Amino acid sequence: MTSPLFPCNMALSEEQVVAAYERYGHLVLRRCRFILRDEQLAEDALHEVFVKVMKYGESLLDADAPVRWLYRVAERVCFDQLKKRPAKQEVEMIEQDTAGRGADPAAEVSDRELLVKFLDHFDKKTRRLVLLYHLDGYSQDQIARETGWSRQTVHKKLARVHEKAESLRRSLGIA
C-alpha cells in the first residue's frame, strides 16, 4: 500500500537525510577512514552513522555544532568496529604498513599514526583527546575548553599518551 518500506522511528525525512549526506558525508567518511584505516570498513561505518542520523537526527538539526555531533557519532561507530577487530589483526596491519616503507627515514611511523592505530587501547576520554589533538589539530587550550579539563591536565594526559606511543613503538620494534 505504501511506497518502499522504511524505518518506523525515522526522525528525519528523506530530503533532510540526503541533504545531511551531501553536506557532511565526505567529512564523516574521512574520519571513519582515519580511525579504521580500511576503505570498506569506513564506508560501512559511514552507512551506520547515517542510520543513526535517520533515527536520531533531530538533535543534529538543533546542534550548535553539527560537525562535532556527527564526528562523535562516527567515533562511536568506528570504536565499536575496532572492538570487533582482533588485537592480532591490528598488529598485522601495522606490520604491513611499516614493511612497505623500506628504509625511507621520512616514512617513519609518526606518533599520530601509531596512536590512531591503537585507539582502542585507550579509554573513551583519551581517545577523544588523541582525535582532538592529532586529527582535529586542536591546541591544548582548545582541548581544555572542549573537554572541561585544565590546560595542565591536558598537557599531562598528552604526555602520558605519547609515553604509551613510545612503549608501543618499542614493543613492536617500529622505527
Add this chain to the structure above:
Amino acid sequence: MELVSSHPAAYDLDCYHVQALDGERRQEVRRHVESCDRCRAYLAELDAQREALHKRLPAQSFFGEVGKRAGPCAIRTSLIPAWGFALAGLVVLGLLAFFSWPAGTSVDEVRIMGGFQVHVFVERGEAVEQVVTAARVSEGDAVRFCLVSPRPAYVAVFFMEDSGKVSWYLPGSGSDAPLEIAAGETTLPASARFDASTRNERAFVIRSAEPFVPGEVAGRVQDAWRRAGSVDFSSADWLAGFQEVESVVFEKK
C-alpha cells in the same frame, strides 16, 4: 609567501568547508585561508573527497542503502516532522471538542476500546484531516496514528487491501514483536503514504495488555475476511469477533 603565524584547527577548516562556522569565526578563517596555501590545499582536498564520494555513492543510492539497514516500515517523505503531525492532531482534536461536544456529538468522534483511543489522521497536501471510521484517499496522501492509552500496552498496526493482502506499518515486516507503548499519548513514528493502487484498504490497530504475535492476529483477520464472502469491505460487521482490534477504512478515489 605564507604570512601566517598559526593555522586554524583542522576541525575549524572542516566546519568552514561545509559552512558550519558562525559569522565571526568564519571571517577569521576566511581571511586566513586567503593567504595560506597549506589551508587552501586542505580545503581543495576536502572538495575532491566530496566529489569522489558523491560520484561513487550518489545520494539517492546511499539513502536507499541506509534505509535498508535502518529496518523496515513505511517511508516518510514529508518534511512535516513528527511533532508537526502530533500538533496538528491536537489542534484538530481541540477544534472538534470545542465545536462538536456541546452539540451532543457521539463518542465515535474519538475511537475507544476500554479507555484506549485511536486517532487517525490523513495528511493531504497542507491539510490534515481526522478519520473517524472511513476516509477517501488518493495517491500521495499520508496516514498517521496517535494512540492514547490509560496504561502501558502493546500495539501493532497493519493495512489489508480488499484483496486480503497485508502490508505492515508497525512493527515492520519480519518482526514478531509488537511495539510497547507507555501510558499516555503516543504518536506512532513515521507515516505511511498511499501509492497508486486503486484497492480499498483497511488499517487495523491491534492493542493488548500482554505481548502478542502481530502476524497471528493479522492472519486471523485475513481468514475472517476470506470467510466473510460477499460482505462489503467497508462494513465492520465481519470484524465483530475482534475485540482487540480497531480499524478504519480508506477508500481510493
